[in-house]
Amino acid sequence: MPMLQMCSSKETNRSMGNTRRMTKPPQNKSTITNGFEGPRQTVAPQERSASRGSTSSSIGLLSHVPYSHPTASNVFGIGSEHPFANYWTCKGGLPEVISVLPPKDQADALLERYFECVDPVYPMIHRQTFYADYEQFWGLSPPESSRTDAALIGLIFSMLALGTQFVTTSPPEDRQSTAEFYVSAAHQSLRMSSYLSKASIRSIQAMVLITYFLINDNHASDGWAFAGILIRQAYAMGLHRDPNIVCPSASPFDKQLRRKLWQAVLLQDTFLTVLLSLPPSATHTDVSVADLIDDHSSIAHSNPTDTAYIRGCWTLANLVQETICSPRSLDLPICSTARQKTKLLADFKSVYRSFPDIFRSWTASSLTALSISKPRIVRQTLFLTSNYFHNVMLVHSSASLEVPVNIRGALDAAHDAISAFFLLYKLFESEAKVWWVFNHRAFLEALCIGGILKDEARVDGGFEVVNRDPAFARGKEDISRMIEIMEAMSRGENGSAVALTRVAVLKAYL
Numbered sequence: 001m002p003m004l005q006m007c008s009s010k011e012t013n014r015s016m017g018n019t020r021r022m023t024k025p026p027q028n029k030s031t032i033t034n035g036f037e038g039p040r041q042t043v044a045p046q047e048r049s050a051s052r053g054s055t056s057s058s059i060g061l062l063s064h065v066p067y068s069h070p071t072a073s074n075v076f077g078i079g080s081e082h083p084f085a086n087y088w089t090c091k092g093g094l095p096e097v098i099s100v101l102p103p104k105d106q107a108d109a110l111l112e113r114y115f116e117c118v119d120p121v122y123p124m125i126h127r128q129t130f131y132a133d134y135e136q137f138w139g140l141s142p143p144e145s146s147r148t149d150a151a152l153i154g155l156i157f158s159m160l161a162l163g164t165q166f167v168t169t170s171p172p173e174d175r176q177s178t179a180e181f182y183v184s185a186a187h188q189s190l191r192m193s194s195y196l197s198k199a200s201i202r203s204i205q206a207m208v209l210i211t212y213f214l215i216n217d218n219h220a221s222d223g224w225a226f227a228g229i230l231i232r233q234a235y236a237m238g239l240h241r242d243p244n245i246v247c248p249s250a251s252p253f254d255k256q257l258r259r260k261l262w263q264a265v266l267l268q269d270t271f272l273t274v275l276l277s278l279p280p281s282a283t284h285t286d287v288s289v290a291d292l293i294d295d296h297s298s299i300a301h302s303n304p305t306d307t308a309y310i311r312g313c314w315t316l317a318n319l320v321q322e323t324i325c326s327p328r329s330l331d332l333p334i335c336s337t338a339r340q341k342t343k344l345l346a347d348f349k350s351v352y353r354s355f356p357d358i359f360r361s362w363t364a365s366s367l368t369a370l371s372i373s374k375p376r377i378v379r380q381t382l383f384l385t386s387n388y389f390h391n392v393m394l395v396h397s398s399a400s401l402e403v404p405v406n407i408r409g410a411l412d413a414a415h416d417a418i419s420a421f422f423l424l425y426k427l428f429e430s431e432a433k434v435w436w437v438f439n440h441r442a443f444l445e446a447l448c449i450g451g452i453l454k455d456e457a458r459v460d461g462g463f464e465v466v467n468r469d470p471a472f473a474r475g476k477e478d479i480s481r482m483i484e485i486m487e488a489m490s491r492g493e494n495g496s497a498v499a500l501t502r503v504a505v506l507k508a509y510l
Contacts, residue, residue, distance in 0.1 A: 083214050083222040084187040085180060094192045095146040097153060097185050102160070104138055110163035111156075117166040117431050118159075120376040121383050122212070123306045124264040125205060126257060130155075151202035154189035157182050158209040165216055168430045172494035176217070183213050196229070199237040201261060204230065208264050215272070215436045218498065224276065227269065231281040234265045240285040255291075262287050263314045270317040270325060271387060274394075275440055279329040280321045289314045308356045309380045313387070315351050320391050323347075333400035341395065341403050348392050359384050364423055371427045378427065382420045383438070389417035390441045397448055407452055411471050418445040418478050425485055433489055433496075443502050446482040449475040450509030479506055 088096060101107060111134075115127065134156065137148055161182035167175055186206060195203045207230040214223035238246045239262040243255035250258075262285065269282040289311055323344055327334050335341035352360065359381050362370075371378045396409035421442035425432040432438065453475055457466050466472045483506050490500035 083180075083217070083219045083226075084184045087181070087184060088188050093146070094148070094150050094153065094189065095142070097150075097157075097188050097192065098145055098148075100181075100185055101156075107156075107160060110160045110167070112163075113166050114159045114163035116375075117379075117428075117434075118162050118209075118212075120303075120379040122208070122264055122267070123303070123310060124208065124260045125155075125159075126253075149200075149202065150189045150193035151195070151200050151206060154186045154193060154195075154206040155202045155209075157186035157189055158206045158213065161186060161213050162209055162216075165213065165434050166431055179213070180217065183210060183217075186210055195233070199233040201257060204234055204237070204239065204261055204265070207233065208261075208268060211268060216434050218436070220276075220436070224272065224278075227272065228281065230265065231269060234262065234282070235284075239265065240282070240287060242286045242288065242291070244291070245286070256293070259287055259292050260310065263292070263310055263317075266321075267313050267317050270321045271437065273325045273329065274320060274391065275437065275444070277328045277331075280325040283321065289318070303376060305356070305358060305377050305380060309359070309384065312351075312355045312359060312384055315354060316384075316388055316391070319347055319351055324391055324394055328394075333403070334395055334398035335403050336400045338403050341398075341406075344395055345392070345409075348388075348395065352388060355384065364419075367423060368427060375428075379424075379431075382424045386417050386420040386424075386438060386441055389413045389420070390445060393417055393445060393448055397452075405452075407456070408471060410448060411452060411475055414445040414448050415474060415478055418442050418449075418482065421445075422481060422485070439499075442482060443486075443506075446479050446506055447509075450479055450506060453479075454509055476510065479509060482506060483510075 087100075102110070119125065119127070133152055137145060137152065137156075140148065161179045164175055164179035164182060170178075187210065190203060190206060193200075193203055195207070207226070211223045211227045211230060214220070214226060234240065239258055243250060243258045247255070247258075262282075266282040266285070269280055273280045292307060292311055292314070324334055335344055358377060362381060367378050367381060390413075393410055393413035396406040396413055399405045421432065421438055424435075424438060453466055453472060456472065466476075483503050486496075486499040486503045486506070489496045490503065
């Protein structure tokens with residue numbers, strides 16, 4: 001089998017000579033699995049169809065429904081209703097959507113919540129420019145507002161929807177129904193802008209946020225499908241191209257905006273495909289991380305880590321997409337030789353060393369103290385840490401005929417990754433409950449730990465080793481803590497059914 005092309009430890013950006021690639025399956029496919037993801041599903045002949053995703057795509061997704069069925073079936077077993085409820089008439093147009101905006105003081109509060117909770121993690125919207133457009137819109141008369149760019153209205157509603165998800169002053173049921181109403185308004189606004197045939201910075205920004213909303217709202221299947229349209233539109237408007245090539249006369253500000261937005265699209269695609277074991281889509285680009293510079297015309301003075309955070313996420317995504325997403329989407333080993341595994345881990349360490357000290361040199365106590373004065377940096381640190389160590393865990397836990405699982409390495413990386421979730425839950429409990437991607441990564445990390453413990457206990461004398469070895473004891477504690485958090489999330493009238501299912505799955509390992 002041809003070795004998968006690896007990213008250089010010095011540079012994980014794709015060059016012009018590495019913009020097209022294809023991962024080829026081996027002639028004689030190995031039955032070795034990539035880590036501890038549970039048993040592979042067997043498919044009866046009558047259930048086969050012409051299209052099927054990776055067999056690991058449903059592992060850990062709380063569903064045994066195959067990706068493709070002769071008859072209609074839920075893609076991931078998550079979300080079974082159309083996500084955009086239809087409240088709209090045929091002739092209402094954009095004025096009808098604008099009419100359901102909340103009062104401005106309420107909208108202001110929801111946007112502030114968005115910029116507090118969501119923007120630190122996905123900083124792609126230039127705050128000053130957005131608020132200038134936002135305030136100008138509110139100053140328009142009704143006839144003038146009806147002629148507003150519908151994509152701007154869609155962006156506003158998508159931000160309101162996400163802000164509503166993170167509100168803590170209303171009951172969960174009311175919060176969910178209000179947020180879903182706003183995202184329906186966002187989608188209707190995009191329809192008014194003809195978003196399927198037109199693309200703009202605002203429409204792409206809105207679509208990125210709608211995808212995250214759907215995933216948080218337990219509509220992962222819908223989020224995945226909607227993200228497919230997003231990728232096509234991002235390609236269509238040339239976001240994947242170096243702005244110096246496709247729009248050389250644009251201002252430095254506009255070029256930076258395009259780079260940040262492509263990074264947001266690529267980041268979303270890469271780390272969602274990691275969780276779902278499906279093929280990455282944002283693969284062809286000549287936009288360079290190195291071209292992203294500090295933007296002193298924005299709020300960078302109050303958010304000094306944003307550029308470094310974006311660079312770190314972007315560099316990590318480039319490496320993960322090529323070396324982890326692609327092979328996992330075809331159920332291929334991440335590393336087929338020991339040398340390849342050593343090289344890949346060295347590449348990951350090189351990426352980690354490129355992160356600023358503030359994202360690496362921290363402890364739980366230091367981040368707890370920092371969460372009072374600089375919570376934005378804390379959120380960025382925890383998300384970047386979780387993403388990085390989750391993927392290192394996948395590398396260590398990958399196996400092939402020539403490369404065994406690195407048990408210690410997998411346990412250490414899983415512990416570092418899941419500890420970031422535990423700290424997020426401790427410092428920002430209400431937010432930790434909302435972020436599906438963070439929750440699901442932690443769940444998969446607990447599954448990896450549980451799989452290792454289970455396999456080790458099966459060998460002769462393994463049960464005593466598991467009970468005696470500090471690394472295994474720590475792993476059991478991590479699973480127990482994850483169960484404790486999931487049980488807390490599942491309590492109450494509006495408790496999470498997904499969390500309750502995760503509890504049942506994890507308890508089986510203990």
